[in-house]
Amino acid sequence: MRLRFGEETEAFRREFLVWLEENRPTEAEMQADPAMSSAHVPPWASRWAKRLFDAGWLIPGFPPERGGRNAGTIEQMVYQEEFARSGVPRTTNPQGLSIIAPTLLDVGTEAQKQELAVPIMRGDVAACLGMSEPEAGSDLASLQTRAVADGDDFVVTGRKIWTSGAHHADICFCFVRTDPTAPKKHQGISVLIIPMDTPGISCRPLPSLTGEDDADFNEVLFEDVRVPRSNLVGELGAGWSLANNALAHERGMLWIGHASALDSSFEVLLEQVRARGRIDPSEADELVSLYMDAQAVRCMGYRGVSKLAGGKPSPEHSILKLVGSESIRRLCRLGMENLGEQAIDSSQQAAIESGKMSWAVRYLFSFSGTIAGGTSEIQRNIVAERVLGLPR
Numbered sequence: 333m334r335l336r337f338g339e340e341t342e343a344f345r346r347e348f349l350v351w352l353e354e355n356r357p358t359e360a361e362m363q364a365d366p367a368m369s370s371a372h373v374p375p376w377a378s379r380w381a382k383r384l385f386d387a388g389w390l391i392p393g394f395p396p397e398r399g400g401r402n403a404g405t406i407e408q409m410v411y412q413e414e415f416a417r418s419g420v421p422r423t424t425n426p427q428g429l430s431i432i433a434p435t436l437l438d439v440g441t442e443a444q445k446q447e448l449a450v451p452i453m454r455g456d457v458a459a460c461l462g463m464s465e466p467e468a469g470s471d472l473a474s475l476q477t478r479a480v481a482d483g484d485d486f487v488v489t490g491r492k493i494w495t496s497g498a499h500h501a502d503i504c505f506c507f508v509r510t511d512p513t514a515p516k517k518h519q520g521i522s523v524l525i526i527p528m529d530t531p532g533i534s535c536r537p538l539p540s541l542t543g544e545d546d547a548d549f550n551e552v553l554f555e556d557v558r559v560p561r562s563n564l565v566g567e568l569g570a571g572w573s574l575a576n577n578a579l580a581h582e583r584g585m586l587w588i589g590h591a592s593a594l595d596s597s598f599e600v601l602l603e604q605v606r607a608r609g610r611i612d613p614s615e616a617d618e619l620v621s622l623y624m625d626a627q628a629v630r631c632m633g634y635r636g637v638s639k640l641a642g643g644k645p646s647p648e649h650s651i652l653k654l655v656g657s658e659s660i661r662r663l664c665r666l667g668m669e670n671l672g673e674q675a676i677d678s679s680q681q682a683a684i685e686s687g688k689m690s691w692a693v694r695y696l697f698s699f700s701g702t703i704a705g706g707t708s709e710i711q712r713n714i715v716a717e718r719v720l721g722l723p724r
């Protein structure tokens with residue numbers, strides 16, 4: 333399904349598509365030096381970030397000096413849609429571009445804006461996000477990593493986990509407890525910028541389900557790590573509101589990635605089923621149900637964005653992440669089941685699907701979308717409380 337928007341919006345779309353076609357990195361560049369993690373920025377990715385920034389296509393909603401062109405909400409949506417469809421990565425440091433740099437621009441000091449936020453956006457500095465800990469994932473407010481004031485420094489001790497790309501990052505945007513005596517656990521949390529080459533930091537990349545070569549997750553240990561006070565982001569103790577605001581950046585557009593992944597995987601699955609020439613009734617049921625869900629995600633996404641553009645709240649967005657990520661998981665499972673034992677044969681899959689991922693690998697990856705940025709269970713809690721108004 334492809335709805336058309338007003339002429340100005342369509343002109344904006346065309347302008348972006350023409351620019352993208354003329355400026356995108358080549359497949360050869362990307363394949364010769366692939367990004368190894370969420371904070372690995374190979375030279376082509378750094379050049380790409382600068383091209384996007386200078387042309388105002390990095391974060392179109394921002395002003396030109398911040399890599400944008402003051403685009404409106406609908407235009408930003410069209411841009412995200414076309415980027416997702418193009419298959420070109422917008423960045424190889426997603427946490428840096430979409431969460432950390434915008435937060436520094438919101439609340440950072442002038443030095444943090446100039447020396448960190450802009451270099452992150454331009455692909456010169458790579459950033460990782462230190463939120464989760466072994467006992468504090470969904471319940472972030474339980475985090476235990478301590479930062480104790482000592483002269484002009486904080487001394488940080490603790491352990492983070494699932495830190496994407498930490499082993500390649502230059503800095504960590506790290507949530508720490510600065511006041512363990514605060515009456516409520518979400519109080520007394522602050523954010524520090526911690527250079528990853530500071531003595532006392534060690535990263536332990538964690539093997540992923542899909543193989544050891546593509547480690548992205550890390551356990552990061554901080555042992556008496558000295559961090560200058562000037563590396564505090566925002567106010568002391570403002571970590572909880574920073575966490576909420578940080579994750580809100582671009583949240584309104586996250587569904588577009590899910591909607592595009594659903595569309596493209598659905599096409600691959602349809603081709604596969606047609607090529608096999610047979611489908612059993614329960615598979616057909618699930619396929620049709622997934623098709624309807626994919627259409628619903630896009631329509632609900634459009635409705636949510638149009639509410640946001642009109643300055644209204646959009647409860648749709650709590651539902652979109654849940655339905656989008658769960659539908660992708662169902663679709664990957666169906667793709668795998670439909671192929672049977674061939675699903676784990678990547679050479680067979682490559683023939684079907686332009687050589688990228690087998691259904692088995694897609695299926696393993698599909699779990700991450702239902703966990704990262706808030707698990708499905710937590711999303712259901714949010715929908716129950718904030719959308720349906722159910723008692724806790």
Ligand SMILES: Cc1cc2nc3c(=O)[nH]c(=O)nc-3n(C[C@H](O)[C@H](O)[C@H](O)COP(=O)(O)OP(=O)(O)OC[C@H]3O[C@@H](n4cnc5c(N)ncnc54)[C@H](O)[C@@H]3O)c2cc1C
Pocket residue numbers: 427460461462463464465466468469470471493494495496699700701703704705706707708709710713
């Ligand atoms: C791809 C990916 C990238 C990530 N990158 C980063 C990163 O860069 N930095 C970072 O800090 N973290 C990162 N994470 C970690 C992520 O934020 C956490 O995995 C997530 O917050 C869940 O926390 P947890 O894994 O500790 O699970 P837990 O919170 O321990 O949850 C375990 C299970 O219990 C359920 N559960 C928990 N609380 C409730 C509740 N109140 N009601 C119902 N069910 C509940 C959960 O849904 C889950 O099924 C990443 C995760 C993924 C998958």
